[in-house]
Amino acid sequence: MEKQSAKQEKRVLIALLYVIAIVIILLGASFCVYSVINNVQLAILSSSVPGFVFGLVVLFLGVRYVFSLQKLKAEVYSTSSGFAWSNFRKTKKSKA
Numbered sequence: 271m272e273k274q275s276a277k278q279e280k281r282v283l284i285a286l287l288y289v290i291a292i293v294i295i296l297l298g299a300s301f302c303v304y305s306v307i308n309n310v311q312l313a314i315l316s317s318s319v320p321g322f323v324f325g326l327v328v329l330f331l332g333v334r335y336v337f338s339l340q341k342l343k344a345e346v347y348s349t350s351s352g353f354a355w356s357n358f359r360k361t362k363k364s365k366a
Contacts, residue, residue: 284343291335298329 304310305321312319 280346284339284346287339287342288336291332291339294332294335295329296332298325298327298332301325301328 302322302325305325310321312321312324
């Protein structure tokens with residue numbers, strides 16, 4: 271029973287992350303369209319950058335986030351994944 275609720279919780283959290291990623295993609299795409307229609311220009315370091323470029327960056331980051339979520343989903347659902355305290359240990363790096 272406990273394993274079933276943990277699996278359900280994982281599904282809900284990963285689905286929530288996917289929803290957030292889709293929202294980021296939609297916001298980037300809508301800002302691109304808005305910028306093109308209204309000729310938005312952003313002042314960055316004393317130069318004018320089209321708002322379309324900023325929307326493309328947000329869109330790119332959303333797509334990149336979806337790909338990283340796919341990797342996370344595969345890792346979380348793998349049979350070898352489990353809790354281990356060794357994942358939280360700090361390792362000292364030697365000065366070489």
